[in-house]
Amino acid sequence: STMSVVNVSTNTQISTFAGGGGTGGGPLMSDNIHGYALSGGSDSARPYNVDAGTFGSAISVGSGPRVGILNEAQNNYIVSNYSGDTLSVIDTNSNTVVSSPSTGAGSNPFGLAFSNDFSQLYVVESALDRVSVRNPSTYAVASNITVGDAPGIIAFGPVESATTSVDFTLTAASSSSADETLADTGQNTYLYFALASCLLIAPAVYLRKRFPVK
Numbered sequence: 001s002t003m004s005v006v007n008v009s010t011n012t013q014i015s016t017f018a019g020g021g022g023t024g025g026g027p028l029m030s031d032n033i034h035g036y037a038l039s040g041g042s043d044s045a046r047p048y049n050v051d052a053g054t055f056g057s058a059i060s061v062g063s064g065p066r067v068g069i070l071n072e073a074q075n076n077y078i079v080s081n082y083s084g085d086t087l088s089v090i091d092t093n094s095n096t097v098v099s100s101p102s103t104g105a106g107s108n109p110f111g112l113a114f115s116n117d118f119s120q121l122y123v124v125e126s127a128l129d130r131v132s133v134r135n136p137s138t139y140a141v142a143s144n145i146t147v148g149d150a151p152g153i154i155a156f157g158p159v160e161s162a163t164t165s166v167d168f169t170l171t172a173a174s175s176s177s178a179d180e181t182l183a184d185t186g187q188n189t190y191l192y193f194a195l196a197s198c199l200l201i202a203p204a205v206y207l208r209k210r211f212p213v214k
Helices: 196-201
Strands: 002-007 014-018 034-039 043-047 067-073 078-081 086-091 096-099 109-114 120-123 129-135 141-146 152-157 165-171 177-183 191-193 208-213
Touching: 034 067, 034 078, 043 067, 067 109, 067 208, 078 109, 120 152, 129 152
Parallel strands: 109 152
Antiparallel strands: 002 014, 034 043, 067 078, 078 086, 086 096, 109 120, 120 129, 129 141, 152 191, 165 177, 191 208
């Protein structure tokens, strides 16, 4: 497999490099050079260097790694292990797994997101149709948010206007839909989640809902 480097200003591929064996990953680190490629086939994460176009040695993680996210506050990289019902916490200085907290039997963790101040970690538990809100130091669950069927990807996005209502459509795999209107009362941040099944069937059409995050 190969890694493609894309110039986001022109939306063009500027280089590729091979050897990662990756099937997933996450954002680059704050230096915009280093990151990790995940491999579900070998249950591993491999550090890479975009400038050099090289991969480092594989790091063993849990079963079925799906998504990785950087915790800039603690200098670690967290991987969701879908089949193993765990998270793998990689120390980015030593490239070693320092802990493997459980997300609960049968939870199938998928998407990961941090609050803007890194005080809360959101873990999509796909098989349980919910998002758990966790302490990023202990990984203990503070609360759970019930969502739709088989959620997958999660991300944060800012609200552009504090005075404009936001209209959007919820489209499920069954093609049923419902319209909702949200009136924003301030510069809040909204939590997004998507159904993995819809993303796999039609990447351009997926179920999305917004919750105000305090």
